[in-house]
Amino acid sequence: MNIIKLDAINSTNDYLKTLLQRQFVENFTIVSAENQTNGRGQMGSEWSVEQGKSLTFSVLVKDLLLEISHIFHLNVAVAVSVVEALSFLQIKDLAIKWPNDIMAEGKKIGGILIENSIKSDGEIFSIVGIGLNVNQKNFENLQKASSISILKNQEFDKQEILATILQNLGRNISLVMNKNTEPIWEKYHSVLYKKNVPMPFENTHGQKFMGIIQNVNQEGKLLIKLEDESVKKFNIKQIKMLY
Amino acid sequence: MNIIKLDAINSTNDYLKTLLQRQFVENFTIVSAENQTNGRGQMGSEWSVEQGKSLTFSVLVKDLLLEISHIFHLNVAVAVSVVEALSFLQIKDLAIKWPNDIMAEGKKIGGILIENSIKSDGEIFSIVGIGLNVNQKNFENLQKASSISILKNQEFDKQEILATILQNLGRNISLVMNKNTEPIWEKYHSVLYKKNVPMPFENTHGQKFMGIIQNVNQEGKLLIKLEDESVKKFNIKQIKMLY
Structure with missing residues (x-):
């Protein structure tokens, strides 16, 4: 079996979506899950994690994108924010597999699923779901998956990684807001998986x-x-x- | 008070959204509400209807739009489908107020709220919410609202109107799928409210x-x-x- 099932985190995304239907939710609200019981990967596949060992969270981003055509800027900002946080942990051979997979040493260690909602009344919001394999050690049958812990041979503090990603995200989202997207695109392209190969x-x-x-x-x-x-x-x- | 509060129908949209999070929902699934208890207009305003007198429904449209930039084609297809159904009922002076309000004789008789969801894994779906004032007679304080019943001075069968709209919608969505969008755009522009004024x-x-x-x-x-x-x-x- 060759499908990587660790792609993206739906359930914290779903939680945020349901919340948004019921009440006012502040911009940049973060939903983090200690245990994901209903995580799904791409194509609806089941995603099983060792309880508590992965970092899974969603961030609400409202009114960042005022033009439908700018949607991918957010994807770039998010992927780059994750890569920057991991560089900080000295993870080697980091790469972004188009569009949004986080790779290290040729293995997949994380996924991003962004859900953009665009209403005909002009409301645009995005739910950014990020999943990172932090302290998992076992990936049965998933030869192309790995974790930060396996790569560095040590345990990591998930909350510290979360804080670093959020810090980067704040900075990179500011760049998008100020229409200064050149730096994040440059970074994205510099770590694009299998570029020129x-x-x-x-x-x-x-x-x-x-x-x-x-x-x-x-x-x-x-x-x-x-x-x-x-x-x-x-x-x-x-x-x-x-x- | 001058705000038209009959803009759009959120609650059948919300119902469909929640359903989508929980299970597989077939393309072109329709959710129709006899009574809307939680309908909201644009800008979160409350929307009160005379129970059972308005036509409110939502349609799920999946994988129609494969390009983000084509989103507005669906808005056009939907608005035109409603106008065509109303022409059939011989409603006069029909117009589409940009982007999506349905007007007749200078009054608002219906609204459309389309929510497009675009995920970074390539999934695109749209929830099309349509609300039409059919048999309402009272619009307290809403001087710019009216209903088909007021305009024609007779009662109408909501289910028949629904069937006609859906028939038109099927035809017009086919046009979008076949990239033959010229006819619906032409129609949209021909009934565009206050054009050239x-x-x-x-x-x-x-x-x-x-x-x-x-x-x-x-x-x-x-x-x-x-x-x-x-x-x-x-x-x-x-x-x-x-x-």
Whole structure:
């Protein structure tokens, strides 16, 4: 079984969504879960964690994005914030696998799931869910998953990591608010997983092909140079990275 | 009191959202409410209806929009579907007040609230909430609100209206799916409220100014010709129509 199931954290996201339906929730409210009983990964797959050993939380971000077309700036700000926090812990070979997976030494150690809600009355809000494998040691059958603890061979304080991520997030979200997005994009591209490396991909028709990741554009699309030297844009539904 | 409080229907939308968090919900699922006890208008205002006299329902639309930039096509398809159903009932002077209010004879008779959810894992779905004043007769203090029943001086069968709207919606959503959006945009522009008429507006700083609505662009922004003949784009948060 080759699917990485640690992708993203839905249940703290769901909690925040339900709260938002019922009452006023302040901007930058954080929901953190000591134990996730209902975590789901991408594609609805079950996600089992060793209780209490992973860091899972959601942050509400309101009215940051006033333009639908700017949605991916938030993804970049969040992914970069996580990577910066992990660099601080001296985790090596950190990378962001497009669009939002956190990698270290070629293994997946975290995932981000951002849910943007855009109403026709102009209200825009985003729920940012972040999941990081901190102190887990066992990843049965998940050969491509790892944790900070495995990589560094020590236990970590989840609350300290949370605080550092939130600090970075505050700073990077300010950059987006001030339309100074260049620095976070530069960082994002500098740690983009498998950039400039020939890689196999698979399209929605199940066809495999080779390509080289060039970069990610402002809309969040992956630009891949194909064998005929042309560069094609793909959104997340259109392509699978085979690695 | 001059605020129109019949804008949009949140509670069937909320019901659908909660359902989606809990279980698989089929595309084009419809939630219709005979009585809305928790309906909210725009800006969180309370919305009181005469029990059972309004048509309020929500429709789930999944994976229609594969590009974030195409979000407004759905708004257009929905607004046009409602207008077409009302033309069928021979309601006169129908118009769509940008972005999504349904007008007849200069009064508001319905509202649409679309909530688009876009996840970083590529999932896009929209919850389309539609509210129509069908058989209400009383709109205390709401001088700019009316109902189909008042306009036509007869009672209507809500279920028949619902069926007609859904039929139109099916057809118009097919157009969007087939990327043949020209016809619905043409219709939308042909019934755009106050198009080509000098009108007062107010910006976010409370400044009033005169302008003439030109059209709505593909991103859903309102293009207004100003007194200096320049044309400026506004999103829904940036402008208020004073009428």
